[in-house]
Amino acid sequence: MEKMETEVLIIGGGVLGAVVARELSRYKVDVILVEKEADFGWGSTKTNMCIVCQGGDTLEFRPEYHRSKLVWDSIPLMEPLCQELDVPFKRVGELALIRNNEELGKFRKLKSKAEKLGLAGHQFIDQDTLRQMEPHATREAIAALYDPNIAIVDPVRLTIALIENAGQNGVQVMRETEVLNIFQKGNQFEVETNRGSIKCRFIVNAAGTSVEKIARLVNSDDFVLYPIRGYVGILDKKLGDLIKHEIHMRPDAPGQMNILTPSIHGNLFFGTTMQPARRGDYSTTRRIAQIGLQNVRKIIPDISEKDIIHSFAGFLMFRNWEVGWHESVVQASRKVSRFISICMGYPGVSAAPATGREVAELLRREGLRLESNLRFSPFRKASPIFNQLSEEQQRELIAQDSRYGHVVCRCETVTEGEIVEAVRRGATTLDGVKFRTRAGMGRCQGGFCTPRVAKILGRELGLPEEKITKKGRKSRILLYKTKELLGGEL
Amino acid sequence: MKFSDVDVAVIGSGPAGMAAAIKAKQEGAEHVLILERQEQLGGLLHQCVHNGFGLLYFGQDLTGPEYACRFVEKVRDLGIEVLLETMVTQISVDRKLTAVNSREGPIHLQPKSIVLAMGCRERSRGQLSIPGTRPAGIFTAGTAQRLVNVEGFIPGKKVVILGSGDIGMIMARRLSLEGVEVKGVVEILPYVGGLIRNEVQCLHDFDIPLLLEHTVTQIHGEQRVEAVTIAKVDKNKRPIDGTEQNIECDTLLLSVGLIPENELSRMAGVDLDPLVGGPVVDERRETNIPGIFAGGNVVHVHDLVDDVSWEAEIAGAWAAKLSQKGDFEKKGKIILRPGRNIRSVVPQTISGQSDVTFYIRVKEMEEKVGLRIGDFYHRAFRVVKPSEMIKVDLLQKELNLLKGNLSELVVECQKGE
Numbered sequence: 001m002e003k004m005e006t007e008v009l010i011i012g013g014g015v016l017g018a019v020v021a022r023e024l025s026r027y028k029v030d031v032i033l034v035e036k037e038a039d040f041g042w043g044s045t046k047t048n049m050c051i052v053c054q055g056g057d058t059l060e061f062r063p064e065y066h067r068s069k070l071v072w073d074s075i076p077l078m079e080p081l082c083q084e085l086d087v088p089f090k091r092v093g094e095l096a097l098i099r100n101n102e103e104l105g106k107f108r109k110l111k112s113k114a115e116k117l118g119l120a121g122h123q124f125i126d127q128d129t130l131r132q133m134e135p136h137a138t139r140e141a142i143a144a145l146y147d148p149n150i151a152i153v154d155p156v157r158l159t160i161a162l163i164e165n166a167g168q169n170g171v172q173v174m175r176e177t178e179v180l181n182i183f184q185k186g187n188q189f190e191v192e193t194n195r196g197s198i199k200c201r202f203i204v205n206a207a208g209t210s211v212e213k214i215a216r217l218v219n220s221d222d223f224v225l226y227p228i229r230g231y232v233g234i235l236d237k238k239l240g241d242l243i244k245h246e247i248h249m250r251p252d253a254p255g256q257m258n259i260l261t262p263s264i265h266g267n268l269f270f271g272t273t274m275q276p277a278r279r280g281d282y283s284t285t286r287r288i289a290q291i292g293l294q295n296v297r298k299i300i301p302d303i304s305e306k307d308i309i310h311s312f313a314g315f316l317m318f319r320n321w322e323v324g325w326h327e328s329v330v331q332a333s334r335k336v337s338r339f340i341s342i343c344m345g346y347p348g349v350s351a352a353p354a355t356g357r358e359v360a361e362l363l364r365r366e367g368l369r370l371e372s373n374l375r376f377s378p379f380r381k382a383s384p385i386f387n388q389l390s391e392e393q394q395r396e397l398i399a400q401d402s403r404y405g406h407v408v409c410r411c412e413t414v415t416e417g418e419i420v421e422a423v424r425r426g427a428t429t430l431d432g433v434k435f436r437t438r439a440g441m442g443r444c445q446g447g448f449c450t451p452r453v454a455k456i457l458g459r460e461l462g463l464p465e466e467k468i469t470k471k472g473r474k475s476r477i478l479l480y481k482t483k484e485l486l487g488g489e490l
Numbered sequence: 491m492k493f494s495d496v497d498v499a500v501i502g503s504g505p506a507g508m509a510a511a512i513k514a515k516q517e518g519a520e521h522v523l524i525l526e527r528q529e530q531l532g533g534l535l536h537q538c539v540h541n542g543f544g545l546l547y548f549g550q551d552l553t554g555p556e557y558a559c560r561f562v563e564k565v566r567d568l569g570i571e572v573l574l575e576t577m578v579t580q581i582s583v584d585r586k587l588t589a590v591n592s593r594e595g596p597i598h599l600q601p602k603s604i605v606l607a608m609g610c611r612e613r614s615r616g617q618l619s620i621p622g623t624r625p626a627g628i629f630t631a632g633t634a635q636r637l638v639n640v641e642g643f644i645p646g647k648k649v650v651i652l653g654s655g656d657i658g659m660i661m662a663r664r665l666s667l668e669g670v671e672v673k674g675v676v677e678i679l680p681y682v683g684g685l686i687r688n689e690v691q692c693l694h695d696f697d698i699p700l701l702l703e704h705t706v707t708q709i710h711g712e713q714r715v716e717a718v719t720i721a722k723v724d725k726n727k728r729p730i731d732g733t734e735q736n737i738e739c740d741t742l743l744l745s746v747g748l749i750p751e752n753e754l755s756r757m758a759g760v761d762l763d764p765l766v767g768g769p770v771v772d773e774r775r776e777t778n779i780p781g782i783f784a785g786g787n788v789v790h791v792h793d794l795v796d797d798v799s800w801e802a803e804i805a806g807a808w809a810a811k812l813s814q815k816g817d818f819e820k821k822g823k824i825i826l827r828p829g830r831n832i833r834s835v836v837p838q839t840i841s842g843q844s845d846v847t848f849y850i851r852v853k854e855m856e857e858k859v860g861l862r863i864g865d866f867y868h869r870a871f872r873v874v875k876p877s878e879m880i881k882v883d884l885l886q887k888e889l890n891l892l893k894g895n896l897s898e899l900v901v902e903c904q905k906g907e
Contacts, residue, residue, distance in 0.1 A: 234616070238756060283623045286707065286729075310616035312624065387579075391596045398595040405592035407577035410527065411753075430626075443753075445614035447630045451641050465643065470626035474713035477626050478643035479740065485644060485669030 006032040006172070008363065009191055009200035011179050011214055013040040015155055015352050016342050017206035018162035023356035024363075025169035027370040032198060033163070033171060036178035038472025039432040041159035043208040044348060046435065047282070047314020049232060049271060050263050051246055052078055052089070052151040053350045054119055061113050067328035067344060070351040070358065072119070075149070077353035082153060085161035086382040088264045094150035094246045095125075095134060097141040097299065103250055107145045121148045136242050136300050141249075150246050154264045155349045156435045157382075164425065165380035169373060175426075176472055179207075182217040184336070189218070202368055204359060205341040209279050209315050211329065215341050220333040225317040225343060229277035230257075231288045233270050233296070233311040235303065236443050240266040247299050258295045265412075265438060267309070270296040274316065282313045309443045316346045330358055338366045383421040383436075387413040408456070409449040411442020419453060423460040430454065431471040454478065496571075497521045497813045498806070499587060499601035501578050501754065504533025506786025507607035508561035509799035510806030514605070515568045517810035523571045523601070525578050525589055531565060532558035533609055535795075537636045540660050542687070547796040557795060573597075581758040585781050602813035605805045606755055606769065606777075606784035610748040610791050612657075618746060620652075622709030625716070631657040631745040635664070644668055646741030650718050651675045652706045654693075656684035656793075658745020663692035673737050674699040676706060676720050678727050681855060683745070683877055685793060705729060706742065715740055748791045758782055765834040766790035766851075772823070772839045773846040775805035776812075783809045790836050790849065793879050797849070804847060824892070826863075829902030831856055833876065842889045842896070848882040852903060859906075864899040866892065874903060 008024060010017045013035030021033045037043070054061075054075060062068050082089035098104050111122045123146050130137060130144045163173055174195060181192040182203070191198045207214045212225055246261035260270045273288050273295075289311060296303055319327045326345045333339040340362050344351055364370050384397055386404055397417070398405040404417030414437045419427075422436040430446070433439050433453050440446030440453065454477055458465040469475040497519040500511040503526040515522045530536070535543070538554025545551055548560065565572065573591065580588040587599040612630035629637070629645055635657060637643045649670055651658045654677040662672045675693060680703050682689045693700050701720065707729045708719040722733035750768035752760070760777040761770045768789040769777040775785050785802030792798045824842055826835045833853045840846050850861070852874045861869050861880060866888065874880065892899075 233619075238753075280712075281623075283708070284619070284621045286619075286621045289619045289621065305619070306617070308617060308619060309614070311619055394590065395595040398590075398592065402592035405590055405595055406575060407527065407579075407590065410577065413577070413579060443614075444611045445616045447612050447614055447633050450629070450633055451636050455641070465641070471713075475626040476714065477645070478637060478641075479646045480644040482638060482642045482644055482668060485647060487669070 003197055003199070004032065005199040006030045007200060008032075008202040008204060008368065009034065009189070009198055010204045010206060012206035012208055013037075013159070013163060013173065013175070014043050014045040014206060014208050015041060015159045015162070015349050016344065016355055017204070018159045018166065019352040019356035020204050020206060020342070020359045021166035021171045021173070022162040022169075023360045025166045025171050026373055026376045027360070028373050029368065029370065031166070031171040032200070033166070033173045034177040034179065034193060034198070035173070035175045038176055038429045038469070039427065039435065040163050040175075041156040041435070042431070042471070044315050045155045045159050047230070047232065047312055048155045048349060049259060049261055049269050050152050050155060051259075051261055051350070052153055053347050054114075054147065054149060061110070061117055061119065062324070062326070063117060065324055065327050066330065067326065067347065067351060070328065070330065070354045071347045072117070073354035074351050078151070078153075078350070081353050082158065084378040085158070085165055085380045087153065087158050087161045089151055089153050090264060091149065091151040092245050092262055094147040094248070095130065095137070096145040096147075097137060097247060097249045098143045098145065099140050099249070100142070104143065106250070111145060122146070134243055134245060134247060136302055137247060138299060138301055152246070152262060152264055153349065158349065160436060161380050161382065165378070168380065169376050179214060179217070182214075184218060202338045202363055202366065203340070204363070205339065206343070208343065209317065211317070211341055211343040215333070218333070218336045218339055220336045220339060220341070222331065222334050223329050223341070224320060225329070226320070227277060227279045228274045228316045228318050229281070229313050230272040230274050230316055231284055231292050231311065231313050232272050233289070233292050233308050235268040235270065235307045236309050237266045239268055239303070239307055242268065242300060242302070249299055251295070252298075256291070256295060258298065260296050260299045265441075277315075279315070284311055284313050310445060317343050318345060330355060330362070332362050332366055340366070383418065383425065386415045386418055408452050409437075409439035409442060411444050411448070412438040414439040414449075416456060419456050420460055423457060428457070428461060429469050429471050429475075430457070430477060433457065450477070493597055493599050495521055496523045496599050496601040498523070498603050498605060498809045499599055500524045500605045500607055500806070502526065502533060502607035502609055502788070503531040503572070504607065504609050504786070505535060505557065505561070505795045505798045506609065506788065506802035507533065507605070508558075508565055510605040510607055510785050510802040510809070511570050512561065512564050512568060513803040513806035514810035515570055517807045519810035519813055521571065523573065523599070524565065525573050525576050527575065527577045529575055531562050531572065531574070534632065537632070537639045539639045540664070543795050545796065546794065547799055578754060581754050581782075583759040583779060585779075603781040603783060603809040605802070605809050606760075606782065606788050607786050607802055607805075608751040608754065608788045610750045610787040612744065613747040613749055615744060618744070620706055620709060623711055625709070625711040625714050627711070627715035627741045628709065629741065629743055631655065631661045631743045634661055634743050638664060638668065644670060646715075646739070647671060648673060648739040649741045649743060650706070650720075650737055650739045651743045651745060653677060653744055653746035654682040654684055654689070654700065655745035655747065656688050658743060659684050659688040659692040661743055661745070662698045663696050666696045666698065672698050673739055674701050676701045676704045678703065678705045678723055681875065681877070683747075685877065707734060709742060710736075715742055718742055748787065750788050750790065752788060755784070755788070760784075763834070763838055765828065766836060770838045771836065772841060773804075773837050773844055774808035775801065775837065776808060781812065790834060792849070793877070797879070797881065801847065801849070824896055825898050827898055827900050829900040831859070831874075831903040832901050835901045840889070842892050843886065845886050846884045846889065848884065850880040850882065850901060852876055852880070856903060856905070859903040861901075861903055863901050864892070
């Protein structure tokens with residue numbers, strides 16, 4: 001077992017851990033980030049609606065919440081961040097559909113609240129304008145509240161970009177590294193992982209749904225979280241032009257949010273129902289899927305069950321009524337020095353840029369010296385995405401590396417070159433390749449490309465194909481070779 | 491060859507694409523080009539190592555690769571041009587075609603006519619919205635078939651198969667032969683989805699349990715599939731509470747339907763028939779876009795490969811004829827309307843001026859019925875089933891009986907005949 005030492009250990013490679021890593025890489029600080037999964041952003045980050053919001057997502061802007069401040073402070077930071085990191089960011093705007101006068105009254109209040117808080121741009125639009133903007137939206141809508149500022153990103157790509165940029169600037173990242181225990185020794189922590197122990201002076205606990213579990217390892221119990229499971233469905237790209245804006249509607253039942261949104265890659269996402277569930281149980285249920293479909297049909301009646309290509313569940317961590325259900329955790333432990341915990345409700349991605357800065361400040365207050373890293377470069381280049389290149393660029397790329405002319409995933413037109421590059425940058429699993437390149441994310445859901453991607457992964461990683469996993473650990477895809485189960489019979 | 495002077499471009503080289511290309515060449519098209527995304531001709535036939543291919547077309551019982559081989563030889567002998575490992579990425583309304591491969595990079599073609607022969611894909615877990623976790627070990631039957639027969643891997647040791655489509659039943663047998671414990675084939679309908687011969691030869695002969703009117707209601711396992719819950723379903727295909735049972739397994743195969751692959755067709759502005767998922771075609775298998783034809787499983791999913799090839803030949807022949815004449819003008823148009831207990835009819839329109847091969851699928855199993863097309867064709871059936879497509883060949887002279895200005899023909903099953 002290795003013994004490692006660092007100043008700051010970040011636990012968790014979701015969007016929040018990644019943004020902290022990248023923020024700290026601006027300074028001359030030794031940082032290690034550990035992630036228990038085989039790739040980054042596989043917890044709440046990936047199970048996300050991809051919306052960059054303004055903190056009005058619960059249909060109420062709440063200045064009393066600290067997390068609202070983090071979201072608002074992040075608004076001017078997100079787009080430049082995406083530009084620096086070469087990550088697509090698209091301002092689609094939002095339409096909140098209004099079906100009756102009661103709802104109109106509620107949205108009026110919401111609008112004036114937003115204006116008081118200095119959030120510009122909200123405007124009411126009438127039914128005719130709504131028809132022009134969204135011809136497929138339900139005829140029940142009599143008007144809509146339009147917010148032109150709402151944007152979409154790909155949260156996993158953003159996370160990977162943050163990690164890559166942090167890596168370029170000196171942060172060390174370790175995957176499939178799970179924290180098992182934490183010992184406090186003098187002014188140091190000794191963190192025991194499945195890959196050896198790591199000595200550090202500061203800990204940033206960004207462990208997502210495990211954030212309390214990690215905090216309890218140092219007997220810090222400043223907060224309680226309630227895991228709430230949400231359901232999201234993905235629609236076929238052929239419906240990609242059905243809507244232009246993120247559209248939502250006030251839910252007709254508690255425990256639901258009714259949202260339909262374009263995504264960066266052309267599919268539509270819809271959701272979501274929310275219910276308490278056992279932490280880490282990402283299973284979906286038939287009833288919830290049915291409710292999800294019923295709800296999205298209230299927004300766009302034309303959507304059919306056949307248009308769904310995939311669905312998934314994810315967790316939002318809620319707090320309690322005392323601090324406010326939707327409040328975040330971004331705090332230094334009251335009991336243990338140099339131990340910061342962060343966990344968001346649902347605007348985790350939207351609040352990430354300001355959260356990164358705030359955590360750096362909290363660390364400084366806990367005694368970390370932040371001296372500028374003069375070699376810091378904020379820029380990171382994304383790998384080529386073949387189907388988004390001009391034909392001239394495609395030709396050039398294929399001339400340099402002919403594997404870019406070999407399409408492996410037919411639904412998303414992902415080439416072998418892109419998969420090889422994803423592996424070079426760190427993908428080790430089928431899901432890793434999927435989230436980095438979209439191979440397997442299309443309408444056939446990997447039916448065609450799974451054997452081919454497994455083969456490329458095996459070749460590039462120097463592993464036999466039977467060792468290739470879907471998502472690390474015990475998720476092997478191919479358990480045996482042919483004839484192997486027949487024993488000595490042949 | 492010059493890409494600029496292609497007469498007939500065929501997209502796909504499975505049993506449809508090769509048959510269409512061969513026919514086009516035989517009908518006099520000079521430059522026939524096949525574009526195939528895989529490294530060899532034959533499409534999915536390579537992974538279908540079982541027999542049962544070509545019984546009608548060749549009068550012989552062949553395996554998939556053998557069936558492919560017959561066509562491959564002809565493609566070679568006739569001098570049909572082939573681009574392998576070449577992905578067609580775009581077709582425009584005016585038949586401009588863009589493709590890409592490692593050697594040439596992006597390629598542009600403007601063929602005189604195009605035959606769509608992309609076949610179909612399998613319905614996935616995501617489309618069924620099967621509840622549960624998302625572990626490794628869930629495959630469509632066709633993916634598993636490729637893994638076993640081409641790549642040389644066995645996905646798992648204990649397998650449950652959801653759906654009794656042909657590939658699912660064939661994989662049940664194939665995996666049994668590999669020493670895999672196939673715990674059962676679970677079918678939501680009261681009858682199997684595939685051919686009777688496969689039910690007998692693949693399930694009964696191997697003592698593989700068939701659970702009709704059952705479905706998978708939950709998938710268990712975080713990393714790898716550990717079990718599935720199955721339940722009996724009611725008449726509306728809804729699981730009945732209290733009938734759930736857990737089956738321990740490490741793999742779930744899905745054989746729950748095939749979907750014609752028409753993303754390129756959609757790009758080209760081809761009208762699709764929601765009943766079959768493929769292009770609306772006339773008896774020449776021409777789509778609404780002049781010069782774009784389609785044949786085989788891209789139009790509608792067939793039961794037998796022989797019909798796939800035959801239908802594609804119709805498309806290939808007309809693509810060749812019309813590319814020479816440069817005349818894609820449509821003549822009169824009669825619409826075929828599915829009537830009582832008819833799910834789909836292909837072709838969806840006819841001119842009434844040339845021979846027609848109809849493929850008809852019923853909605854529900856029914857005994858003692860008469861199939862009618864308008865009032866000039868009638869055939870009695872002891873039983874009709876959705877899993878068995880009905881083929882009707884009509885000659886032009888039979889169609890001459892049609893009255894002059896007819897615009898619609900109803901196809902229907904009549905009870906008690």
